[in-house]
Amino acid sequence: MTDTDIVTRPDETAKPGAWEPRIIAFLCYWCSYTGADNAGTARLKYPANIDIIRVMCSGRIDPDLIMTAFAKGADGVMVCGCHIGDCHYIAGNHKTMARMPMVARVLGDFGIEPERFVHEWVSAAEGDKFARLVRQVTEQVRQAGPLNWPARMRQRGVGHGQDLHPWGEEA
């Protein structure tokens, strides 16, 4: 990543109009993170819109981490793990494969479109698949537009009790 890439990385200070999708990607250590590394080693290009969080196993990705990513302002979330049968911990990704369809349904009920949440298996050898996936997800999240969850909730008055003096006056 060049200095320019780092400076132009999307963040909250980005000017309106210059919106860039911000995608959080949870990758398992043994396959998918190595796959992403593989993409880098092979000098494959993919957009700088993803922030990768490495976890030891996709089974460790508590669904609340996905909700929290959206609640804190992510426009999209990716979850990648080893293919079924390849799990370093034998059956960690079996939990993932049961949870993710439920996560997608719950997100749908909260009004978060399916394009914003992607769950895919990426092996350590699939650098090209990873790069392709990031390009595709970035594009579909760009089409979906900004999600802006924190501002939406603030607008509706959620949480302002936290800033109040116990007697009711503003702190």
Add this chain to the structure above:
Amino acid sequence: MTASIPAAERQPGKLRIGMYWASSCGGCDISLLEIAEHLLELIEVADVVLWPCVADFKYRTVADYPDGYIDVCLFNGGVRSSEQEEIARLVRRKSRTLAAYGACAMDGGIPALANLKSTGEIYDAVYHSNPTLYNPGKTEPVERWSTPQGDLTLPRLYPQVLRLADVVHVDYQIPGCPPVGAQVWKVLQAVAAGEVPARADAVRVGCDNRSVCDECHREKRKTRVKEFKRPHLAIPEPNWCLLEQGFVCLGAATRSGCGALCTKAEITCRGCYGASGLAADQGTAMLSALGSVIDATTEDRAREIVDGIADPTGTFYRFSLASSTLKARR
């Protein structure tokens, strides 16, 4: 933060308690009567200075109390309208200690399930499309209506159900739908004995820190779920873990303290005591737990099993949607 601000001086005289209802069903008010004969002991040491459910208290009466006049106010129900927020702020000012009483005040409760619908959809269901309605004029409530005698106003409906803690500082939270009588009595005894600090930061009382499974008598056989069943379509086998039998029981993700009343009665835990000790979000905690008990080795089979859960969001967040990480539909 706010908990470090000292409470007002206690006014002389008997202990003064209040109970207020906002977006709730009235069950919490009734649950206070569940302390049964202890009610007589309670009124020996305490005066009721606010309880609209059982006696006539005008808002003016409460507004005329000095600040901090009510020693402990139990507030049940979430906040869905401008009137409820106004009274929440008023009783906060008039109470030394404010407790969110019951699932609705603490986590939004059943009314917060409406956070999955827009105000427009709710109005449509309530005033237009419900099959039992007769509303040919398509009448809807409005906030302001002018008559020759003057303007009439109604409180504003908020776009979503908020918890009490979303609008004012809350000292204690008492979970349950409704809170169990024995737990309520324990809390009231502690209050009467002066053992409860007036100021705290949303500390949960009247419950334990573990999960309902810890209190449940049912046997775990370490089997996995092949198919989910809906409670009205199958009869559970007694004394065997309901989740292992394929019923979506929220015990694993729910705070203990109720004595596992529902599973004793062959009914799945609905999750009314809110998220258990370490979980921030009850719904995802349950979703996560379910993912670990599915009997599948292929992706298609896993999807087939979990697709058998009708309405996962409404089930996992039945009582805690307003406390969830996402809080409401977009």
